[in-house]
Amino acid sequence: DVVAFPSFGAERRGAPVQAFARISKNKKIWTRAQIKRPDIAIVLDETVITPDIIKNIKENGILIINSEKTPEALKNFYNLANKIKIASANINKFCIERDLYLEDIPIVNTPILGVLTKALDTIDLESMKKAIIKVMGEKKGVSNSSLAEEAAKLTMLLNF
Incomplete structure (x- = not known):
């Protein structure tokens, strides 16, 4: 299972963005929280x-x-x-x-x-x-x- 999502503010193109991905070979991924x-x-x-x-x-x-x-x-x-x-x-x-x-x-x-x-x-x-x-x-x-x-x-x- 793979879950990926970005996190960004109200800025327009060129502003720093964080993106997160979780990857699991054998479990369903349910959490959508940022990775700390x-x-x-x-x-x-x-x-x-x-x-x-x-x-x-x-x-x-x-x-x-x-x-x-x-x-x-x-x-x-x-x-x-x-x-x-x-x-x-x-x-x-x-x-x-x-x-x-x-x-x-x-x-x-x-x-x-x-x-x-x-x-x-x-x-x-x-x-x-x-x-x-x-x-x-x-x-x-x-x-x-x-x-x-x-x-x-x-x-x-x-x-x-």
């Missing part, structure tokens, strides 16, 4: 990161972040616990180099999926690429899945 202690936190824009995001990641959790910093530098900069895996990639630079932006804002959502596959042992890149093609259709899906694959190659990992 995530197993995985994905940060698409490092400039909006808050101490709450960092401190609330569960032990043995994962921080996936769009950043030019290495995982080691992120660990030191944010004073992260030793029990958190960190995956980082400079997706902003990646998108700008490929003209993937709208109104000067890099479109990082699909490339970050490649970073996700590097951070998780449970999702392989080929499965992610197939899912992207299935959701986006053949034309957009093929180009977007290749973006995810390229971004995966840029990913730097720090395991706990």
Whole structure:
């Protein structure tokens, strides 16, 4: 079962948004509340990161972040616990180099999926690429899945 939902205020396009997803292989998911202690936190824009995001990641959790910093530098900069895996990639630079932006804002959502596959042992890149093609259709899906694959190659990992 999968449940996903956003949380945002009255702001218009470009404002920070939180999105939540719950995934279960064997149980029906009934709760629709915000996730306070995530197993995985994905940060698409490092400039909006808050101490709450960092401190609330569960032990043995994962921080996936769009950043030019290495995982080691992120660990030191944010004073992260030793029990958190960190995956980082400079997706902003990646998108700008490929003209993937709208109104000067890099479109990082699909490339970050490649970073996700590097951070998780449970999702392989080929499965992610197939899912992207299935959701986006053949034309957009093929180009977007290749973006995810390229971004995966840029990913730097720090395991706990």
